[in-house]
Amino acid sequence: MPVHYNGEQFAGSQSCIPCHQNIYKTHINTPHFNTSAIASEETLKGPFNDSSHEVELIDGVARMIHEGDAYYQTISSKTSDELIDKSRLDIVVGSGVKGQSYLTFNEDFLTQLQVSYFTLTDDFINSPGYPNYRFTRSVTDNCIKCHVTFAKNGDFKGNTNIYERESFIYGIDCERCHGPLQKHVDFRTGNLQQMKEDVVIKIDTLARQLKMDICVQCHSGLRAIQIKDNPFSFVTGEKLDDYAKNYNFGRPETQLDVHGNQYGLLKSSECYKNSSTMSCTTCHDPHLNQRGETDHFNAKCVECHALPKDLHKSPNLNSSNLNNCISCHMPLFPSQTMKVQLGKDTQETSVNIRTHLIGIYVDGMLQKRKN
């Protein structure tokens, strides 16, 4: 197990099992835990070895193949079918809720492959943001910081694509949110009894912003400007704004997309502004996979909005159709970045993403509050 930049030793989630078994059991089924892994039969989705799922580029044809234990992306010439490139899928990024991308090591140099998997259409596509010719993107800390627990870059600032392969802790594991905890494990197993106090931070005692910052490090846009240290340096209990911020492109914080800003959106909502306690974990249990649990989320709304019947005056809103609060107040919008054109004459198909700008929407437009 690697040592964090702050000098603390990671223990690994296996070591939590004896004492936090229930949390461990549900955690391993979350998209967080499964958001990156060594590429293998268990972790990869998609129709490998199927010629109807090739990706055509201007200067080649990309194919996804499975040979023995390994998976590869090949690119062949369009005219002669000559093999131009063959790269092994080493790391898979994305649990597959929306899609998966692939990283490959060339020696210790890490790059992202041309092709990604798009769950909505069960098809391979040219990776979002890629041009339609052969291209490779270097993977730096600013790409993988939100999809792994830890990885050690050749450069302290995290700007190269050289990595120590043994330093990877895949997935968003316990210690990404709770900090490296070998000392806690040793203390609780009786090996460090000379220590007076447990080092583990009790998150429920933190101020709201510090609690938010745990989630905000990955859910508030890319935060690509590193102010201090390295993209993996921040640990729970610290102030995130001391470490990193977003480029100001003059875009509103409430712009929505995959890799979007749930924090910026939520912070602009009346619910958040008018409550001193609301945080991400008001609605989300970070140890559970809760997608699609409408009853759970309705119950959260009703904890603060006691009588929905009285809030809805319009005659077409009777109590029988009020039981899915988020369908009207946190509606889905099509992604601008994760979309694909399926045929030459068809419209693009997008994944839908849920806005966290809670409000009143009419025909997809947020209604401004009259104060």
Ligand code: HEC
């Ligand atoms: C030998 C048993 C043991 C092991 C192993 C262990 N813990 Fe704990 N942990 C405890 C005990 C006991 C507490 C205190 C519980 C309490 O105060 O109610 C605790 C508390 C915690 C808390 C703070 C809970 C709070 O009150 O907010 C967190 C977070 C935590 N552990 C995470 C972990 C993680 C992550 C691992 C694995 C890396 C781990 N623990 C391994 C026994 C253990």
Ligand code: HEC
């Ligand atoms: C600032 C944090 C952040 C960075 C940097 C980031 N991602 Fe993500 N990524 C997320 C979050 C959060 C989600 C899921 C929520 C969403 O869609 O906004 C996600 C979703 C994804 C998904 C879909 C996962 C699924 O299972 O549906 C893929 C694939 C992905 N990212 C690949 C990448 C790649 C490749 C890079 C580097 C070029 C990257 N991401 C950089 C935070 C990040």
Ligand code: HEC
């Ligand atoms: C995505 C971030 C995240 C991950 C991953 C995560 N936790 Fe937590 N954990 C939290 C937050 C946030 C809280 C505080 C919850 C609250 O305020 O309601 C918490 C609370 C806890 C607590 C104390 C409260 C309780 O529910 O008993 C323990 C113990 C704990 N986590 C252990 C773990 C272990 C063990 C793992 C891995 C198997 C893990 N956590 C993974 C964010 C995370």
Ligand code: HEC
């Ligand atoms: C290290 C970066 C990171 C941290 C910290 C983090 N997330 Fe995430 N979160 C992600 C990524 C990446 C995904 C997409 C996972 C995937 O599907 O591959 C995601 C997905 C999610 C999802 C969607 C799950 C689904 O069903 O598809 C929720 C909800 C979520 N995160 C909430 C939280 C909350 C709440 C916290 C704080 C307690 C938090 N996250 C902390 C990176 C992070």
Ligand code: HEC
């Ligand atoms: C922690 C408490 C809390 C929770 C949880 C909460 N809200 Fe709110 N919400 C508020 C407060 C406070 C206001 C501002 C006062 C008001 O308008 O009632 C508000 C305002 C609103 C408004 C009016 C927005 C506007 O722009 O006029 C809507 C709609 C709303 N909430 C819906 C929801 C829905 C749907 C959920 C569940 C997904 C939810 N709220 C969860 C506290 C909360």
Ligand code: HEC
């Ligand atoms: C079918 C769509 C729909 C559903 C479902 C729905 N609402 Fe609303 N809600 C509205 C509309 C539209 C308004 C604006 C007021 C009106 O037209 O009566 C509104 C207004 C509100 C307001 C603001 C009241 C005010 O004037 O400040 C709150 C809070 C609210 N809803 C909460 C909820 C909660 C909680 C649920 C789930 C139990 C829910 N809504 C379900 C459409 C819906």
Ligand code: HEC
């Ligand atoms: C008022 C309740 C509420 C709060 C507070 C809240 N969320 Fe959510 N979140 C939801 C609901 C409801 C969904 C949709 C779940 C589903 O699809 O089943 C959701 C979905 C998500 C998703 C998946 C988005 C997608 O489009 O696939 C992410 C990521 C997420 N939340 C992160 C966060 C983060 C980070 C915070 C804090 C900044 C937060 N949420 C605060 C209610 C909330």
